[in-house]
Amino acid sequence: MDCRAALQLAMTLWINSDVLYSLLAISYNFATMWLMQWNGRALILSTHKFDEYAAVVRLFSDEHGLYSGVCKSAFRSSQRGVFQAGNLVQASWKARLEEHLGSVNAEIETPYAALAMQNRVALAGVNAMCALVPLAMQERDPHAAVFDAMHAVLQRMTVADDWLCDYVRFELLLLKEAGFGLDLRRCVATQSAENLVYVSPKSGGAVSAGAGAPYHDKMLKLPSFLMQPVRDENPHAIADGLALTGYFLQRWMLDATGHTMPAARNRLVALCAAPALAVSAKAATVAQESICERA
Numbered sequence: 001m002d003c004r005a006a007l008q009l010a011m012t013l014w015i016n017s018d019v020l021y022s023l024l025a026i027s028y029n030f031a032t033m034w035l036m037q038w039n040g041r042a043l044i045l046s047t048h049k050f051d052e053y054a055a056v057v058r059l060f061s062d063e064h065g066l067y068s069g070v071c072k073s074a075f076r077s078s079q080r081g082v083f084q085a086g087n088l089v090q091a092s093w094k095a096r097l098e099e100h101l102g103s104v105n106a107e108i109e110t111p112y113a114a115l116a117m118q119n120r121v122a123l124a125g126v127n128a129m130c131a132l133v134p135l136a137m138q139e140r141d142p143h144a145a146v147f148d149a150m151h152a153v154l155q156r157m158t159v160a161d162d163w164l165c166d167y168v169r170f171e172l173l174l175l176k177e178a179g180f181g182l183d184l185r186r187c188v189a190t191q192s193a194e195n196l197v198y199v200s201p202k203s204g205g206a207v208s209a210g211a212g213a214p215y216h217d218k219m220l221k222l223p224s225f226l227m228q229p230v231r232d233e234n235p236h237a238i239a240d241g242l243a244l245t246g247y248f249l250q251r252w253m254l255d256a257t258g259h260t261m262p263a264a265r266n267r268l269v270a271l272c273a274a275p276a277l278a279v280s281a282k283a284a285t286v287a288q289e290s291i292c293e294r295a
Contacts, residue, residue, distance in 0.1 A: 036102070037094035038064050041109070043150060045130045047074060047083045057083055057104045058134065059091055062147040066139050069093050069104030082106055084113035086126035086154060112154045122157045124268040125167050129153065131262035132171070136178040136253060149173050162231045164272065168241035171249065172226065180204075180252040184226060187211055197222055199244055204252070220244045235272065242269050 045058040055074035059067045074083045088110040095102030116122040149170045156163035186193045188205030198212035198219035221240040225232040
């Protein structure tokens with residue numbers, strides 16, 4: 001083989017290898033275009049306008065945790081009822097790389113936001129949960145227990161007015177899942193499991209009536225419904241429960257991250273302390289049934 005033939009062969013092989021490389025690169029790009037994706041149940045936490053019709057949507061998935069993504073049609077008339085805080089949806093999230101914001105699509109499963117709209121206490125509860133979860137959970141860190149507890153509160157809201165005990169338990173679980181769980185099993189002073197009526201603001205441990213009596217004014221009250229699976233909708237018990245969880249949410253969790261208590265949660269506390277808590281169950285049930293019929 002002379003030099004000219006050898007050169008032509010080398011050029012042919014080089015050109016072919018370059019074309020082959022380009023084809024492989026294109027194929028790889030197409031194959032990995034939506035490399036990161038998931039589908040499943042999620043609760044809508046918030047929706048922020050991005051442009052005329054698009055929005056940045058915050059999701060809380062039972063299997064994947066907190067995710068954000070852009071939905072290009074969130075504010076179109078056909079989709080506005082879907083992306084309301086508190087709604088349960090079948091969501092789809094996808095992105096080329098894990099660190100990308102990604103895109104979101106969703107179909108409504110249960111319109112909890114609309115069902116809570118007729119009761120301002122329930123609506124405040126929905127907004128409070130949606131505001132607290134992103135402050136307590138790490139991004140893309142699954143917390144199925146928190147998802148299930150939040151979903152249970154939303155479900156209870158749609159059928160009865162005695163959901164506030166479940167809400168307080170939800171905040172207690174939120175503290176636990178965030179690493180700030182309270183020890184309510186026995187008295188921190190006597191190790192007794194009897195007559196626990198206080199919680200120490202320093203240790204977060206339960207205190208018995210006898211051991212806590214000398215420090216009554218400094219102790220947080222422990223409502224009985226947190227010690228046993230009962231529903232006590234007494235306004236004073238609910239207020240004590242919200243004061244207990246609110247104290248540790250602020251002192252242990254929010255102060256550590258430089259956050260303040262969400263306004264939505266403060267509104268719920270204010271409504272529970274006001275006559276608004278005494279909304280008739282019959283009126284709320286009739287309103288919810290009316291929405292279900294229209295849906």
